[in-house]
Amino acid sequence: MKVVSSGIGSVSSSSSSSSLPVSIELKPILNESQFDRVVAEADQVDESLVILWMATWCRKCIYLKPKLEKLAADYHPRVRFYCIDVNNVPHKLVARAGVTKMPTIQLWKDSKKHAEVIGSHKAYLVVNEVREMIDDESEP
Template sequence: MSVLAANSQVMFPEIYQRYQRQQLWNSGSCLFWPKNSGFSGTVWSDGKWKKKQKMKRRTWRVEAAWPDLSKPRAIEMEPINDCDQLDQILAAAQQLSQPVLIDWMAAWCRKCIYLKPKLEKLAAEFHTKIKFYYVDVNKVPQTLVKRGNISKMPTIQLWKDGEMKEEVIGGHKAWLVTEEVRQMIQKFI
């Protein structure tokens, strides 16, 4: 059981007073209650305050859960706006021998909108090994869409050495698409 409160002395005044006296606070950032800690004090029971000598021993433990800030949780995908930009991205990736993942999506497509944050979390997972981009097919020239050979949205393609290696057409549930994309990435890393 974990308890989080802005002011723990309000929730457990008897515990707070006793442990404050014993100075078991851990530098003000986290509090670790010792195992089998019982306390004495007054308790509300049957409509009146009663003095209780020893309450049932319980194991109390409060911890702070800090996020790991060394890794990003999500990385925003960069947009591709025309064929020249795609050529530059593919040339740079080929020099680094690094694959590129492109999400072909449309602003009106609900599945595309729902899938994009999931792919950005996946981008954070593989941020050192692969670059993630997206193309909004309604905002780019149709020559770029034809170059990607896109017929359905969302389509997630993995490009390596300047050519498209594999694709996932995401018309089904986002968690399944995310797993398929993860497997596709692991093949080419």
């Protein structure tokens, strides 16, 4: 049985009362003030952020997003995943983040961009690179 609620997909079996999320919807960031607030909140609780910079016209972006939503479930709740449609936010924010190609996946920690992956190749390779990026950041 597959249960989806409040942006979290979970699989539960009839013999077990526990459920594991299989996918977590990437939360959209819609403007610069929300971006600043999300980054500041993550800094306060010492969490990392993964941000997918995408565009609705970008086929690779659209194909990659559900794969990153599955990856988000693997790191929930210690890493927060967001997406930003570059066509729906001021260019100033896109430039500030240093985004020049779609899709770009960035890791933010301590209110700073720490790493990024440009997703111009196959989605499973991009997901592997994002996983490595997150795991490298969490090593001492």
